Amino acid sequence: MTTTCRRALALVVLMVGFSSLAAMALPGFSDQNIAAGNLNPTDTILVQQIRITRGASEIVTLSSITVQNLGTAGDGDIDRITVMDGGDVLGETTAISGLSSGITVDLGGFNMTSTTHYLKIYVTVGTAVDGGETVNLRIRVHYVSNGSTYTSAWITDLTGETLRKGGFDVIADSSPAAGYMNPGDADVVQITVFSDVDANGRPVQWQGAGTTPAVLVENLGTATTADIDEIRVTLTIGGTEYVKAFGPWAPTGTTMTFLYQDFVAAPPRSPTTGSSP
Ligand SMILES: [Ca+2]
Ligand SMILES: [Ca+2]
Numbered sequence: 001m002t003t004t005c006r007r008a009l010a011l012v013v014l015m016v017g018f019s020s021l022a023a024m025a026l027p028g029f030s031d032q033n034i035a036a037g038n039l040n041p042t043d044t045i046l047v048q049q050i051r052i053t054r055g056a057s058e059i060v061t062l063s064s065i066t067v068q069n070l071g072t073a074g075d076g077d078i079d080r081i082t083v084m085d086g087g088d089v090l091g092e093t094t095a096i097s098g099l100s101s102g103i104t105v106d107l108g109g110f111n112m113t114s115t116t117h118y119l120k121i122y123v124t125v126g127t128a129v130d131g132g133e134t135v136n137l138r139i140r141v142h143y144v145s146n147g148s149t150y151t152s153a154w155i156t157d158l159t160g161e162t163l164r165k166g167g168f169d170v171i172a173d174s175s176p177a178a179g180y181m182n183p184g185d186a187d188v189v190q191i192t193v194f195s196d197v198d199a200n201g202r203p204v205q206w207q208g209a210g211t212t213p214a215v216l217v218e219n220l221g222t223a224t225t226a227d228i229d230e231i232r233v234t235l236t237i238g239g240t241e242y243v244k245a246f247g248p249w250a251p252t253g254t255t256m257t258f259l260y261q262d263f264v265a266a267p268p269r270s271p272t273t274g275s276s277p
C-alpha cells in the first residue's frame with residue numbers, strides 16, 4: 001500500500017467519526033422505574049414513566065408511541081391505555097387487540113416545549129381478569145427532530161405490575177401448627193390474613209347489615225356437630241377487633257355463615273359502592 005492510499009483511508013475513518021457525533025444529538029429516553037404493584041379491575045393506574053430530554057437547540061415533536069405488553073395480561077384484561085404529559089392527555093386508545101405484539105397510540109404531534117418531559121403511561125384494568133396476569137410494558141417513541149423522523153429504541157418498564165381480581169389482593173395463612181384437642185378444650189385453630197395491597201388507594205369495606213355473608217367458615221375435616229360444640233370468630237380490621245362471641249357450631253352442610261350484624265350492632269361504614277377496592 002502506498003502512502004497516498006493510507007491517507008485516503010484515514011480521511012474516510014475521520015468522516016465516519018463526525019457522522020456518529022451528529023447522531024448523538026438526538027433525544028434521550030429513560031424509564032423511571034414505576035413500581036405500582038397490584039392493579040384491580042376498573043383501576044386506572046400509572047405503570048410506566050419515561051423521561052425524554054432534548055438538546056436546547058433541538059426542535060422535537062412526538063408523533064406516536066408503540067406499546068407492547070411483555071407480560072401475560074391479554075386483550076380482555078386491559079380496557080384502555082392513556083398517555084399523559086403532566087396533567088394533559090396526549091393520547092389514548094381502547095383498541096387493545098394486539099397489545100402483546102404492539103399497538104400504536106397517536107400523540108397528536110406533541111411539541112416538546114421544555115428540554116425535559118415525562119411521558120406517563122396509564123393502563124385501565126378490565127372487569128374480567130382472573131388475577132395473576134402481569135403487565136410489563138415496553139414503549140418506542142416515534143418522533144420528529146429538526147425535521148427528520150426517528151423511532152427510539154424500545155424502553156422497557158423496569159418493574160412490571162400484577163393484576164388482582166380485586167378486594168383482597170393477598171391472602172396468607174398464619175395458623176398455629178396442628179395439634180391435638182381433647183373434650184372441653186378451646187383453642188385458636190386458624191388465623192388468616194386478608195390484605196388489600198394495591199395501587200388504587202381505596203380500602204375494602206365490608207358489606208353493611210343484610211343477608212350478604214361477611215364470613216364463611218367451613219370444616220374440611222371429619223369432625224361433626226357432635227364433635228365440635230362451639231365456635232368463635234374474631235375479625236381484626238385496622239387494629240379493631242369485631243368478635244362473634246362463642247356460639248353453637250351449626251353449619252348448613254359443612255359451611256357456617258356469619259353476617260355483618262353478627263360482629264357489629266351499628267354499621268361503622270356505609271356499604272361499598274363504585275369501583276373495585
Ligand atoms: Ca411499572
Ligand atoms: Ca384490592
Ligand SMILES: [Ca+2]
Pocket residue numbers: 196197198199200201202203204277
Ligand atoms: Ca385497595
